[in-house]
Amino acid sequence: MSVIGGVMFHAVGASFAALCYTPQKKVTNWSWQTYWLAQAFFCWFLLPIVGAWLTIPELMKVLEEAPTDAMWKAFGLGMAYGVGGTAFGIAIRYIGFSLTYAISIGISCVVGTLLPPLVKGELAAVLQQEGAGWIVIGMVLGVIGIALCGLAGRYKELDLAKLEKGAESNFSVSKGLPLCILAGVLSALYGFSIDQGQPIADVAAEHGAGGFQSNVVYIFSNTGAFIVTLAYCLSLHRKQGTFKEFTLKAGSPLTKNYLLAIMTGFMWYSQFFFYGLGHVRMGDYKFTSWAVHMIMLVMFSTVAGLAMKEWIHAKGKTVWALVLALAVLLVAVLALTVGNAIGG
Template sequence: MELIAGVSLHFIGAFSASVCYTPQKGTRRWSWQTYWLLQAGVCWLLLPVVVAFISIPHLRQVLQEAPASAMRSAFLLGAAYGIGGTAFGMAIRYVGFSLTYAISVGISCVLGTLLPPLYEGRLSAILGGPGGNVIIAGMLAGAAGIALCGAAGRLKEKDYAGLRPEEKSSYSFSLGIGLCILSGILSALYGFSLAQGQPIADVAAKYGAGHLQGNVIYIFSNTGAFLTTGLYCLYLHARHKTLHEYGGTADRKWLGKNYLLAALTGVLWYTQFFFYGLGHNRMGNYKFTSWAIHMIMLVLISALVGIVMKEWAGTKKRTTSLLILALVVLIAAVLIITYGNYLGGT
């Protein structure tokens, strides 16, 4: 039951991540960097501190006793994750959403899952233990499902090509693929950041934080991501002279709504981290699989949300069939990894 609860909590977190970008569609007369810096301030700077203060008993003592090396590693790896997120957004511009998602998330899923146990020297023991081969099979199935989603998305773009002409002047396959690979590698480091910050959570657990212990790590991992993201947004502000947008544009009626939508995005994005931590601490002996489950569910739920929002309406039969196949493979991947975790806990 604890394992089922962990997977269910990962589902809630992945759902929040899948819908967190939808409020952006409602903003008006703001540049990307204005919106992005505000939501990042909520997600990566404000909420990690506030939630840790509320949920971690004796937070001051925890931070005093926690290893400085763990804090430093979590922060620096989080900063690298922030760069990966920026590269993801840039890659979409050059090669489109579907290809970016398939390559970046696929790399992040595999690398972010295997890197922590590999670094700790436990990977061989895990793979040779009960359920190890099952987990690897589930991860491969997840990577295949993500790739199929990307292929289906590419077919959808072709289906809509005649109906929805797109601007091709910014298309650059070589640059886009390079950014996809960079994004996948650096985004995978977020899971590694949480693993490196575990000694901080262990101290929090000693003071009674229980399953909420992971919230203390976000103080370092998320603020690292905010640093690099914030610097890039400020660079864009300086380049495009858009800092004035925080005080409104010529039409100020959208200002309050824009602030609320940016804050909502930040809350939804942080919610995925909150439930990720709750689920991670219930995954038994193979907690490292949390990242794979989260990434696979993120792609799965994003596709389902797209179906509900009729984003796939009007596509050809082959596109719909490939999407259905991708969803089946992704669901199977989650079940296989969960079963591997069950075997590892017996």
């Protein structure tokens, strides 16, 4: 039951992740860097501090007792994640959202899941335990399902390109693919950042944090990501002269834009708030949390796209690829759940 509860918490987190950037569509008269920096301030800087303050007993004592090297590792890997997120955003310009999502998330799913036990030298031993076969099957099916989602998305983009002349004008695999690979590898380091910050969480658990213990790690992981994002967005603001958008009121729905940015930040932070609650319940195969989260994220984001009628112009083979992708992703989650339950 602990594992099933963990998967359910991951499902809640993944649903927040699937929806967190939908408010961006309603933002008006703001450049990308203004919106991105505003939401990043909430999800990567403010909310991790507030969340830890509310859920970690004796937070200041925890920070005093926690090992400094774990703090720096979590912070540094969080910075790498911030670079990966930027590469992801740029890659979309060249090969579209669907292919970028499939390639980057697919790589992140594999690397982010296997890296922690591999670095610790535990991977071979872990994969010999009971239920390991189900874990491997779930991982493989997850990558296949993500790839099928990317294929379906690519078919959809081609369908739309026939309706919108010139939609493929910026398409470039040579530019987009390296960025996707970079984004996938570096984004996976967020899961590794949480793993390397576990000694901090252990101290929090000793002070009674319980299932909320991972929240203290986000102070370092998310701040690292925020520093990188801050530097990149400020450079864009300086280059394009868009600083005034933060306060400009004439012809700009400033309050609405800030509320939308807060909504985005709240949902992004919520995904890992619930990720932490699920992670501590996954037993011996705790490292599979990242795979479960990534697979569910892709599955729920696809369902969200259907609900928002983003696939309304999809043709026959696109629909079949999408249905098959969702079925494979569902089976992948079930396989990972069974593997974790047996291992537990």
